[in-house]
Amino acid sequence: MWRDRCRGRDGAPDDPGRVAWGQWEPAAYWLLYVVAFLAALLHWRAGNDELVVVCVVAVLVSVRFIMRTHRGGAV
Numbered sequence: 001m002w003r004d005r006c007r008g009r010d011g012a013p014d015d016p017g018r019v020a021w022g023q024w025e026p027a028a029y030w031l032l033y034v035v036a037f038l039a040a041l042l043h044w045r046a047g048n049d050e051l052v053v054v055c056v057v058a059v060l061v062s063v064r065f066i067m068r069t070h071r072g073g074a075v
Helices: 002-006 021-046 049-071
Strands: none
Touching (some): 021 049
């Protein structure tokens, strides 16, 4: 489980101030999703078709990563 990455063999936290990467990974993918989705909408409204495609690809990649972390138990 991702919550145990910061724990030693005895179950005590190795470094209480350290945050496991697994806690921030899904948040980073969600941030990418939100920003890319809004950027795609803005570029679509402005008529920048090439950038719409790039942003939509970023949205799809972020959805893929969100699904991967959710299935992996990181959420």
